[in-house]
Amino acid sequence: MYSETVMDHFNNPRNQREIPDADGIGEVGNQKCGDIMRIFLKIHDNVIEDASFQTFGCGAAVASSSMATEMIKGKTLEEAWEISNKAVAEALEGLPPQKLHCSVLAEEAIHAAINNYLEKMGLEPWEEGEGSCAGCSGCGTD
Amino acid sequence: MENKHEIYLDNAATTRTHPDVVSAMLPYFSLHFGNPSSLYSIARSSRTAIEEARRKVAAALGADEREIFFTSGGTESDNWAIRGIASAHGKKGRHIITTAIEHHAVLHTVEALEKEGFEITYLPVDEYGMVSPESVEEAIRPDTILISVMLANNEIGTIQPVQKIGEIARSHKIIFHSDAVQAIGQIPVDVRTMNVDLLSISAHKFGGPKGVGALFIRRGLRIDPLLYGGAQEQRRRAGTENVPGIVGLGAAIERAAAMMSEKAERMKKLRKRLIDGLLTIPKSRLNGHPTERLPNNVNIIFDYIEGESILLLLDANGIAASTGSACTSASLDPSHVLLACGLPHEQAHGSLRLTLGEETTEADIDYVLGVVPTVVQRLRDMSPLTPKELRTR
Numbered sequence: 417m418y419s420e421t422v423m424d425h426f427n428n429p430r431n432q433r434e435i436p437d438a439d440g441i442g443e444v445g446n447q448k449c450g451d452i453m454r455i456f457l458k459i460h461d462n463v464i465e466d467a468s469f470q471t472f473g474c475g476a477a478v479a480s481s482s483m484a485t486e487m488i489k490g491k492t493l494e495e496a497w498e499i500s501n502k503a504v505a506e507a508l509e510g511l512p513p514q515k516l517h518c519s520v521l522a523e524e525a526i527h528a529a530i531n532n533y534l535e536k537m538g539l540e541p542w543e544e545g546e547g548s549c550a551g552c553s554g555c556g557t558d
Numbered sequence: 559m560e561n562k563h564e565i566y567l568d569n570a571a572t573t574r575t576h577p578d579v580v581s582a583m584l585p586y587f588s589l590h591f592g593n594p595s596s597l598y599s600i601a602r603s604s605r606t607a608i609e610e611a612r613r614k615v616a617a618a619l620g621a622d623e624r625e626i627f628f629t630s631g632g633t634e635s636d637n638w639a640i641r642g643i644a645s646a647h648g649k650k651g652r653h654i655i656t657t658a659i660e661h662h663a664v665l666h667t668v669e670a671l672e673k674e675g676f677e678i679t680y681l682p683v684d685e686y687g688m689v690s691p692e693s694v695e696e697a698i699r700p701d702t703i704l705i706s707v708m709l710a711n712n713e714i715g716t717i718q719p720v721q722k723i724g725e726i727a728r729s730h731k732i733i734f735h736s737d738a739v740q741a742i743g744q745i746p747v748d749v750r751t752m753n754v755d756l757l758s759i760s761a762h763k764f765g766g767p768k769g770v771g772a773l774f775i776r777r778g779l780r781i782d783p784l785l786y787g788g789a790q791e792q793r794r795r796a797g798t799e800n801v802p803g804i805v806g807l808g809a810a811i812e813r814a815a816a817m818m819s820e821k822a823e824r825m826k827k828l829r830k831r832l833i834d835g836l837l838t839i840p841k842s843r844l845n846g847h848p849t850e851r852l853p854n855n856v857n858i859i860f861d862y863i864e865g866e867s868i869l870l871l872l873d874a875n876g877i878a879a880s881t882g883s884a885c886t887s888a889s890l891d892p893s894h895v896l897l898a899c900g901l902p903h904e905q906a907h908g909s910l911r912l913t914l915g916e917e918t919t920e921a922d923i924d925y926v927l928g929v930v931p932t933v934v935q936r937l938r939d940m941s942p943l944t945p946k947e948l949r950t951r
Contacts, residue, residue: 447904470942474866
């Protein structure tokens, strides 16, 4: 059911740790849906120097978190913000349709972590673009 | 990852067709291939084989052979029992009583009837997944035509007080159906002591082949067919008989009945070893009833982690298991059975079901007990929900 890349990221998750002195932390999802994703960012000079995650969820949720943290490392905040759920799913060589919401969570977690950093810096949080939940059957809760 | 071990602990999903059962079936593919409805001699052996299988099923259930009707499996038997009664008795009343923890073959069938104007009462269960006979009695109305309560639950293994419910149904002259799919070969099933009018079974749950089952229909009970066509099965279930499958069902149920008590004792010992071992993991709990449960069923919740992840890591270690987490299904809701037992959604996502089989050994259990704590710890270390004191890093 899962691609080799998903299984690789599930079995050998990258960046699976807590960053105790993180500059930005984003947590999305809820226990009811069965997925919670927390992303930690270490930011210097507008660039994501380090990223890590903790995830409660299925194989796709863990793999999406792992892949997302890999994709944003070394990126500027603007570049990281633009990484879509679709890009995460594609990097994983696809996800089953009912698991696409896991990649949506990854995108949302990145946004939440960046905004958490911006707020800490006394800056306005960035607004979500439209359709971040596109293609997701949703978990029935908003 | 290398799979040195292959441990199959999902016997509630399906069982291996026993080699003896396969041997019994084989002649009925190419050798005795005749249509049982035909007159010529090569068809006669097919007919004889079906009737022999019918005797075996009837004997195992304490029924008369004229009360056994072969179907394509548990799902068809459940559909037929419920739809057939609704259709034949719908003029008398349009109320059906069932439970919140039935298999989807029952639940989705009554939901379909709900759309056709039937009223359904879904009885609740207690924290152990047990239906109370009193709640059945209280739910009965003048227009109740059918009560359907499973004998044993497929997820948590809880065995229902079906005999008492049957007495209540009979005293009110209401038709009583029980889905016994999980119970055959595990606990004694006798249609007379259970007071059932209809009982569903499925061959592949007890060492038989997939795609064949049976419905016990008490003699004299009026029921409409589900499938229309030829005159097979006393004109009640049309379609050329699945002869090899039926022979397999007969062979499997005879075998399962003969070895049941011995097997159940062995299963209970292994089950205890497994449950006791798994419950040493902190923040773990047993789902289902502690004693009134199928001898082969273990269902445990581990807090802070999700079931599909557990299954994937167990699979990587050669262990085949199951979960009530939504993440293994197309819907995003976790197990309706665990929710009905009062578990919150977040806990229902973290369940692990291990169902033992006749091939399960003590060494298998010990291997599983070595693997599961490691898997649980690994996922807990990964989860944002895990409290500090349960983390290793």
